[in-house]
Amino acid sequence: MAETGGEANPDHPPAAPTRVPPRFRGRVSRVLIPERVLQRRIADMARELARRHPPDGELVITPVLNGAFMFAADLARALGAVSTLDVRFEFAKTSTYGEALGAGGDQRRVQIDLQPADVVGRSMLLVDDILDHGFTLCALRDRMAGWGVRHVQVCVLLDKQLSDPSPETLAQRAKAAPDLIGFRIPDVWVAGYGLDAAGALRQLPGIVAVDPEA
Ligand code: IMP
Numbered sequence: 537m538a539e540t541g542g543e544a545n546p547d548h549p550p551a552a553p554t555r556v557p558p559r560f561r562g563r564v565s566r567v568l569i570p571e572r573v574l575q576r577r578i579a580d581m582a583r584e585l586a587r588r589h590p591p592d593g594e595l596v597i598t599p600v601l602n603g604a605f606m607f608a609a610d611l612a613r614a615l616g617a618v619s620t621l622d623v624r625f626e627f628a629k630t631s632t633y634g635e636a637l638g639a640g641g642d643q644r645r646v647q648i649d650l651q652p653a654d655v656v657g658r659s660m661l662l663v664d665d666i667l668d669h670g671f672t673l674c675a676l677r678d679r680m681a682g683w684g685v686r687h688v689q690v691c692v693l694l695d696k697q698l699s700d701p702s703p704e705t706l707a708q709r710a711k712a713a714p715d716l717i718g719f720r721i722p723d724v725w726v727a728g729y730g731l732d733a734a735g736a737l738r739q740l741p742g743i744v745a746v747d748p749e750a
């Protein structure tokens with residue numbers, strides 16, 4: 537059963553305009569999750585991971601790049617503060633491409649850059665920034681199952697509550713099945729803390745909502 541930190545609070549103040557490049561100033565509508573709330577939840581998540589893994593074991597943290605780099609770094613540091621786990625890193629670079637292919641057709645290809653020799657036979661924690669339609673995590677879970685990775689857990693910072701998901705999308709999200717979730721957020725585009733809007737805004741310390749380009 538996934539554990540979650542609850543809903544993001546939509547009533548936070550607007551993003552500090554000085555932290556946003558000029559071309560995004562009119563489009564960053566609000567801070568969904570401020571830095572201190574993120575960091576507090578990440579400390580909780582690390583304590584939960586420490587409870588779930590034997591303290592004398594090894595854990596291979598696999599950040600799903602690009603979006604998860606900041607979250608994975610903070611989570612690993614928080615874990616190091618509460619656990620003696622032997623933490624290792626192997627990075628998975630993913631990219632998703634393809635069209636939605638009409639009725640029921642949420643078809644995307646997910647390219648995964650990770651070597652089996654790095655993870656097979658080990659206990660693995662996939663760390664991703666956000667669960668949206670579930671393409672990325674399903675593809676990673678399938679690939680790890682095909683390789684026979686011993687034990688795979690999935691941790692995501694954000695779980696986007698899609699407003700009108702198709703049955704196929706619901707099934708895919710169910711299969712992605714994160715074991716640990718930071719926050720549930722509404723169905724809006726978000727950026728900051730590693731997540732991007734058109735390649736930008738990854739450097740923001742909190743999570744902001746970004747309006748679609750006018
Ligand atoms: P999924 O494969 O459809 O679940 O999408 C997951 C990937 O899409 C994430 O790992 C992100 O890289 C990206 N993504 C989905 N929604 C957002 C968003 O709101 N902001 C930034 N990136 C997103």
Ligand code: MG
Pocket residue numbers: 600601602603604664665666672
């Ligand atoms: Mg991603």
